[in-house]
Amino acid sequence: MKDDSLDRNTIKSCLTVLERLQEHKHYLPEESHALRQLQNHLRRLDACLDIDGSDSLEKDLDDSAKSILESFRERPRQSPLLTSSSTLERSIMLGNSSSLPFPNLNSAGTNNAELSQLMSQFESLENFDVFKLAKLTEDRPLEAVTLTLLHRYNLCDKLSLPVNKVASYLQVVEDSYKDNNPYHNATHAADVVQALAWLLSGDSFTRQLTDLELLCIIIAAAVHDVGHPGVRNDFLVNLGTDAAVRYNDNSVNENGHAAMAFELLYNPKHNFVAHLRADERHFFRRTVCDIILGTDMSQHDNHLKNFKGKVQEYGTNIGQWPLEARDVLLQYLMHAADISNPLRPSALSSSWSKRIMEEFMLQGDRERAMGMPVSPLCDRETTDWKKSQLVFLECVVRPVFESLVPLAPNGASHALSSIEFSRSSWQSGSLSRPSSELSLPNDSPAQPSVIMDKVPSSSIFALEDVH
Numbered sequence: 492m493k494d495d496s497l498d499r500n501t502i503k504s505c506l507t508v509l510e511r512l513q514e515h516k517h518y519l520p521e522e523s524h525a526l527r528q529l530q531n532h533l534r535r536l537d538a539c540l541d542i543d544g545s546d547s548l549e550k551d552l553d554d555s556a557k558s559i560l561e562s563f564r565e566r567p568r569q570s571p572l573l574t575s576s577s578t579l580e581r582s583i584m585l586g587n588s589s590s591l592p593f594p595n596l597n598s599a600g601t602n603n604a605e606l607s608q609l610m611s612q613f614e615s616l617e618n619f620d621v622f623k624l625a626k627l628t629e630d631r632p633l634e635a636v637t638l639t640l641l642h643r644y645n646l647c648d649k650l651s652l653p654v655n656k657v658a659s660y661l662q663v664v665e666d667s668y669k670d671n672n673p674y675h676n677a678t679h680a681a682d683v684v685q686a687l688a689w690l691l692s693g694d695s696f697t698r699q700l701t702d703l704e705l706l707c708i709i710i711a712a713a714v715h716d717v718g719h720p721g722v723r724n725d726f727l728v729n730l731g732t733d734a735a736v737r738y739n740d741n742s743v744n745e746n747g748h749a750a751m752a753f754e755l756l757y758n759p760k761h762n763f764v765a766h767l768r769a770d771e772r773h774f775f776r777r778t779v780c781d782i783i784l785g786t787d788m789s790q791h792d793n794h795l796k797n798f799k800g801k802v803q804e805y806g807t808n809i810g811q812w813p814l815e816a817r818d819v820l821l822q823y824l825m826h827a828a829d830i831s832n833p834l835r836p837s838a839l840s841s842s843w844s845k846r847i848m849e850e851f852m853l854q855g856d857r858e859r860a861m862g863m864p865v866s867p868l869c870d871r872e873t874t875d876w877k878k879s880q881l882v883f884l885e886c887v888v889r890p891v892f893e894s895l896v897p898l899a900p901n902g903a904s905h906a907l908s909s910i911e912f913s914r915s916s917w918q919s920g921s922l923s924r925p926s927s928e929l930s931l932p933n934d935s936p937a938q939p940s941v942i943m944d945k946v947p948s949s950s951i952f953a954l955e956d957v958h
């Protein structure tokens with residue numbers, strides 16, 4: 492596939508020209524089709540050439556952008572350990588896993604028609620509003636969206652899963668997400684499950700996944716942040732919490748989510764996999780744990796490199812992929828769904844970015860109050876909000892979806908168009924920094940911002956321009 496006459500810079504220039512052509516001229520359908528084909532071919536070629544990760548995309552970043560990127564990736568940093576705070580940590584990590592009274596989703600009364608209408612957009616990236624779902628289900632979006640996705644692939648029937656136990660498990664999982672986290676709450680988990688639904692719906696690779704693999708990734712998406720304490724791994728490590736000690740400072744949050752997910756599952760009232768064969772149960776546990784642990788942002792570079800390597804080694808017919816490569820794929824799809832907020836329409840995307848930044852800022856407030864150094868991206872006063880979002884978009888989100896072009900051309904092309912639109916919106920200022928008046932976490936997303944005309948595509952690496 493490698494073509495010495497077409498290096499990455501040339502390909503990127505050609506793609507830029509193609510994008511400009513598409514913006515400024517109306518084409519006949521066959522001309523548009525030909526342009527899109529050419530664009531997809533170049534993106535595929537670009538993805539294949541970029542096997543060594545995204546370093547080449549990052550070389551032009553300035554120092555502050557590089558530091559922002561490191562912070563998003565949550566690369567381990569050396570920080571002085573503070574004294575252990577086991578009580579705080581226990582309440583953070585273990586949460587309250589008791590079941591709460593739960594309204595039956597099918598008896599939402601007057602909301603039923605609206606709920607049906609919303610769920611008819613279940614596989615749409617643009618038309619599905621998870622905040623609306625939360626309202627219509629009386630704060631049960633996770634159960635609703637996960638059951639719908641399981642039903643979409645008929646998994647309860649095919650794997651003879653007891654539906655009542657699946658539902659009760661999802662209820663107890665949903666209860667174990669912390670409502671007061673601005674971002675890492677059950678609505679985020681529901682959003683990720685729905686993004687996964689979109690990702691699985693657009694391309695033929697999904698047909699090559701087994702029923703058990705589909706079950707694993709759907710359940711993993713639902714539980715992947717369960718019990719999240721609302722602070723990042725570094726915070727727990729720097730504080731010397733029991734969880735950090737228990738998990739040897741490695742993926743402390745993600746290990747906690749996986750442990751909690753299986754503690755809840757192994758309650759006989761909820762154990763919907765108990766009847767599976769031993770090898771299937773073993774596969775389920777191993778795969779779900781791997782997918783959850785893979786959501787640690789510090790794994791981003793590994794995911795990118797591993798996934799591209801598998802595509803290069805085995806091609807795009809995943810039916811031919813060995814088991815370990817399929818595991819890489821499942822983790823990668825989950826990672827893609829988990830960082831898909833910026834692909835949403837601006838009102839939703841803006842709401843999510845406000846939430847994650849507010850969660851970061853609350854961590855920064857706690858760090859300051861405890862006399863700890865304030866973590867990068869967590870300082871209300873100094874964090875360059877706009878630049879952070881652009882770095883995340885261009886250096887984290889974009890490479891993931893570019894690399895999916897060979898395997899999932901429809902979904903990836905759609906995502907790349909959304910990324911381009913989102914970048915333009917951030918650069919034009921129509922998506923702005925969070926206001927201190929933001930009501931969290933139960934507010935609806937803001938009304939759609941007026942998006943300025945799409946600016947001509949240019950390299951994000953002129954980040955200085957956005958100040």
Ligand SMILES: [Zn+2]
Pocket residue numbers: 679683715716786829
């Ligand atoms: Zn997440």
